[in-house]
Structure formats: structure tokens, C-alpha cells
Amino acid sequence: MPELPEVEVVRAGLTPAVTGATVQAVTIADARALTRHVAGAADFERALTGRVLEQPARRGKFLWIPLGVEAAESRPRALIGHLGMSGQLLLRQSGAPEVRHERVRLDIHHSVHGELAVVFVDQRTFGSLAVDTLVPTPDGAAAGWGTSRAELPSQVAHIARDPLDAAFPDAAFRAAVARKDSAIKRVLLDQTVISGVGNIYADEALWAARVHPETPARALSTRTVNRLLAKIRAVMARALAEGGTSFDAQYVNVNGQSGYFSRSLNVYGRGGAPCPRCGTPLVRVAFTNRSSHFCRRCQRRLTVR
């Protein structure tokens, strides 16, 4: 469940169940789910077993759960997760049967909720978990949603703040856009410029802001960039309120339930259908091994002045 709203649904769902819980056991069904943990599966299991989990945090599409401090460790650590294209984190009762594509399971004990299982499921195995050290945020502000601490996993250090983050630097984003010759859609998908935006929300926000996805970023006026940023926030906030986007059982919350935002999509996946604003048939064009959906009439391509 890739993009920011879907990941946030997971973070929020995990929070009450894992905050303050202790990891009782780690079961690795498929070590490919640990590619981000360079020290290997056995080390991953050792690093987590017996540890206390703190409140889950998120920046963009990355999730992390800080581990309670242990005296012997010089640096605080966290369990980090990225869901890739098809990852799910499910909360189950302890002892729940193994599910299809289950990769990793954490059996946890929570003082209020008792014995639970956090199950990482991932069909395509592009997602992964790891234990990583926390490093200070360069700007000194809280690292993301769900945390007041100004530290984030080292593997997330290169990821920009996301547009729902209170500390997202609007001015720096405008400046970065003004510097780039790349197509604006490519810039929106660049997680080092703005994080959390993926193919769906990029297409939706560009349509809402009436910006052609192939417009060179620096051709956009400041006013247009501001409008685009506002639309990104609006579309993500609405998706979040509807529990995220899902087209099938693949993209679900921690209870395995799907969100409803796919019913609200204006352009994504709707090539050939009429533009909801002007009725012109929407187009779908190939773009970096994926697709862009937009309206040729409402979204005019600009050139650099």
C-alpha cells in the first residue's frame, strides 16, 4: 500500500497495539523481506527479540518503530519498514494461521491488548523491514508524523519531509522546483524533493492543479507551484479521511480492510473516460515504465520562458 495516505493508515492502526509492547519472538518466513537489514536475518531476529516497541512514526512512505533504550547501546535504534508495491502490515491475534505471502511475523505482548502478532505480508517482495540506527534530523525538527523526536532512521535520512508534515519547507520546495529542468511529475515522484507522493496522487494532484505532467518544473510560476502543493495536500487529506486507496484486497489497513478513495479518483486509471471537469477523453501515456493519466485540454503543457 504504497503512497503516503495508505502508509499513514497503517501507522495509525499499529500505534495503539504496538506502543509499549514487548517483542516475544521473531519468525522469518522469507529473508527477502529483510533486504534492507544488511546484517542478515539472524541479526534481525537478535536485534528485536525482547525489545520494547515505542510509538510508530512515519515520513513519506517510510515507517519506523523506535526501540526502547538499552544501556549497552550507544545509538538509539528502530524497526523500519517500507511496504514497496504490495506490502501489508497486519495485526492479528497471537497464533493466527500463516497467510499467503507472509514474510515476517513479530509476536508481541502488550499490557492492555495481550498477545498479538504483527504480520508483514508482501506479494512482490519489494518491501522490506530492517533494524536501523536513529540519527538527528538536519533541521532539528521532529522527524515526521507520530514522533516528537528530532531523529530518524539512517536509511530515511535522504528522504525529504512530506507535504503533510508541519515542518515541510514550502519555500525550499518552491526553490527546488524552480531549479529543475525535469518534468514536474518526475520531480513530484523524487522522494528527495518531496516524499510520500506516488503515481496515483501525482496524477490526481496535477489534474486538480491543471498542470501537464510533462511541464518542465522551472516553467511553472510560483503561484502554480503553490496551487499544486495545495492540491497535493488536499488530495492526500481526502484519501486519508477515506482510509486510503485500494483497487483490490492488496491494499488494506492493519485489519485487512480496504479504503474507499479509489471511488474518488478523477484521472488515475481512467484513460479513455471523460475528464470530470471538461468531458474531454482522458489520456494514458507511458512514462518511465509506468503510466501518466491526464486531460490534454485542462492540463496544457507549458514551455520554459
Add this chain to the structure above:
DNA sequence: ACGGCTACCTGTCAGC
């Protein structure tokens, strides 16, 4: 710096 391509995987669907 940029665009294009590849790799990493499994599954579904349309067309023949």
C-alpha cells in the same frame, strides 16, 4: 543534471 533503462518479484487480465 537529466532521461531512459534495468533490476528486484508475483500475480492478474486481455487477447489469441
Add this chain to the structure above:
DNA sequence: TGCTGACAGGTAGCCG
């Protein structure tokens, strides 16, 4: 029915 190719929400890296 079975094969083939296109396509799917992500990230990272290489090359020209």
C-alpha cells in the same frame, strides 16, 4: 484451455 505479453501503488542504480 493454455500461452504470451502488458501491466500493477516503489526504490535504487547504472549509463550515455
